[in-house]
Every structure is written in C-alpha cells, then in structure tokens.
Amino acid sequence: MRKLTTPFIVLSAGMLLAAPWIINAAPYESTMGLVQKVFYFHFPSAILFLVAAIVCGVHSARFLFFKNQRADGWAVAAAELGLVFGAITLVTGPLWARKAWGVWWVWDPRLTMSLVLWMIFAAYLMLRQYGGPGSDRLGAGMALFGMANVPFIYVSVNVWRTLHPQTSVVPTLPTDMGIPLWFCFAAFTMMFIALLNVRADLEHKRARLEALYLAEDEA
Amino acid sequence: MRLLRVCTVLIVLLAAPALVPGLAPQVLANGDQPQPPKEFVPVDEVPPGEQIPAINLVAAAYGFVWLVMLGYVWTIARRLGTVEAELASLETRKR
Numbered sequence: 001m002r003k004l005t006t007p008f009i010v011l012s013a014g015m016l017l018a019a020p021w022i023i024n025a026a027p028y029e030s031t032m033g034l035v036q037k038v039f040y041f042h043f044p045s046a047i048l049f050l051v052a053a054i055v056c057g058v059h060s061a062r063f064l065f066f067k068n069q070r071a072d073g074w075a076v077a078a079a080e081l082g083l084v085f086g087a088i089t090l091v092t093g094p095l096w097a098r099k100a101w102g103v104w105w106v107w108d109p110r111l112t113m114s115l116v117l118w119m120i121f122a123a124y125l126m127l128r129q130y131g132g133p134g135s136d137r138l139g140a141g142m143a144l145f146g147m148a149n150v151p152f153i154y155v156s157v158n159v160w161r162t163l164h165p166q167t168s169v170v171p172t173l174p175t176d177m178g179i180p181l182w183f184c185f186a187a188f189t190m191m192f193i194a195l196l197n198v199r200a201d202l203e204h205k206r207a208r209l210e211a212l213y214l215a216e217d218e219a
Numbered sequence: 220m221r222l223l224r225v226c227t228v229l230i231v232l233l234a235a236p237a238l239v240p241g242l243a244p245q246v247l248a249n250g251d252q253p254q255p256p257k258e259f260v261p262v263d264e265v266p267p268g269e270q271i272p273a274i275n276l277v278a279a280a281y282g283f284v285w286l287v288m289l290g291y292v293w294t295i296a297r298r299l300g301t302v303e304a305e306l307a308s309l310e311t312r313k314r
Contacts, residue, residue: 027261035273
C-alpha cells in the first residue's frame with residue numbers, strides 16, 4: 001500500500017486540477033444555479049469526513065479492547081484526516097448555503113451534528129497532544145462516541161425537517177451531474193487513502209522513536 | 220465553592236441565548252418552512268435574478284480545498300522528515 005501513496009497523491013492532485021473543466025461541463029441545477037457546483041467538492045469531503053470517524057472509531061476499538069498498539073496510530077491518523085475533511089465540509093457548505101438559503105449557517109440537525117463531530121475530532125487531537133499518560137485510552141473512548149454520531153448525521157436530513165438536500169439526491173442524479181460527482185469523489189478518496197497511509201506511518205515511526213528513547217534510558 | 224461559581228457562570232452563559240430576546244434561534248413553524256429538495260433537476264441556463272455572484276463562492280470553495288490539501292501535505296512531509304531524521308540519528312548512535 002505504501003508504494004501506492006505517491007501515485008495516489010499525484011493522480012488525485014491531477015484529477016482535482018482537471019475537475020473545474022469537468023464540473024463546468026455539468027448542467028446547472030434548476031433552483032440553485034451555478035452555486036450548486038460547490039456540491040462536487042462538498043459531498044466527497046462530507047462522506048470522507050464520516051468515513052474518517054468510522055476508521056478512527058474502529059481502530060480505537062481495536063486498541064481499547066485488543067490492546068493493538070498499531071491500531072492507535074491508525075486512529076490518530078484518521079482523526080487528523082477527519083479534522084481536515086471536516087473543515088472542508090464545514091467551509092464549503094456555508095459558501096453554498098449563503099447563495100442557496102440566503103444565510104451562511106442554520107442550526108439544523110445535520111449541520112449541528114457535523115459541527116459536533118468536528119469538535120470531537122479537535123478535542124481528541126488536543127487530548128492526544130496535551131493529555132499526558134493515559135490519554136490514548138481516554139481518546140479511544142472519545143473516538144467511539146464520535147463514530148456513534150455518524151449514522152445520526154447521515155439519516156438526519158430524512159428524519160428531521162431541514163433545508164439541507166436529502167440523501168435521495170445522489171442516487172437520483174442525472175448522468176451528466178453524476179460523472180463530475182464520481183470523478184471528484186474518486187480524486188478525494190485517493191487523496192484520503194494516500195494521506196491516511198502517510199499519516200499512520202508517521203505515527204508508527206513516532207511510536208518506534210519513543211520506544212528507542214525508553215530503551216536508551218533503561219540501558 | 221470555586222467549582223460551584225464556575226458551574227453557575229457556565230449555566231448562565233449557556234442559558235443566555237434562550238433568555239435574552241433576539242439571541243434565541245429563530246424557530247419557524249412547520250408550515251412556514253420550505254420543503255428540502257428531494258432530487259436535483261438539471262437545466263441548461265443559469266436561472267435569472269442571481270443576486271449574489273455565485274462564481275465567487277464556487278471559486279472560494281475550490282480555492283479552500285486546494286489550500287487545505289497543500290497545507291496538510293506540507294505539514295505531514297515536514298513532520299515525517301523531522302521524525303525520520305531523529306530516528307536515523309538515534310539508530311546510528313545505538314550502533
């Protein structure tokens with residue numbers, strides 16, 4: 001997988017460079033017009049934001065219940081990517097909303113729960129950075145709460161009244177809107193996988209470095 | 220006692236938006252709220268009467284994606300470089 005990291009980053013960067021031309025060729029949406037094109041960046045980053053929460057939660061559970069130290073490295077990497085993709089989601093969303101809804105933000109369930117999940121990631125990373133001994137186990141528990149939030153975020157637009165487009169939008173997309181969406185989704189996903197690998201590698205190397213320092217102190 | 224004071228201040232701060240008129244979130248009655256879109260309908264032309272230039276918002280969204288991605292790749296590369304250099308020097312010292 002490590003060998004694929006550089007090609008993935010280069011290919012996804014190339015695809016993101018080409019994306020404006022492909023998105024430009026897509027038709028306008030009837031009620032929102034040009035601003036709806038933010039959707040092609042917003043949707044992939046939002047999905048990967050939720051995927052990051054699941055990856056972080058699953059690896060945290062492996063660390064917490066099976067004492068798998070390497071899983072902790074993957075959890076930290078996923079949390080950081082969750083923060084990055086969450087920031088993209090939470091910035092591109094209001095840019096779209098300003099035009100489509102007339103406001104930057106509304107406190108509806110989808111938006112509020114997404115912000116809460118982003119704050120859980122931020123709190124998790126701050127805890128890991130400054131929490132001291134035991135913060136790894138405490139952080140793992142916190143990541144499980146973050147993962148539990150994911151299904152609620154996903155179904156919130158179908159269950160509660162909101163202005164946010166429902167989950168039925170993507171399966172019913174016409175082909176000429178679907179092509180740019182899945183093109184951008186592939187680019188974002190490749191970037192996500194590559195960055196997750198590199199970031200987890202960094203965390204594993206840090207753990208090795210710490211172990212070497214400890215061994216040196218004991219000797 | 221100090222904890223009690225801190226808790227009281229926190230409760231007052233959290234309750235303030237609900238107590239002060241104008242700060243409370245505007246709740247629309249169910250009948251007033253527009254329906255959320257269930258599907259996107261494509262058209263060939265931009266609808267007339269676009270008040271806010273949407274191109275600025277779309278460009279800002281695209282620019283932000285690039286800014287965040289490049290910034291993040293740069294921070295990972297920098298941190299990885301530091302850790303790898305430290306690891307290499309420690310392993311050389313051990314030998």
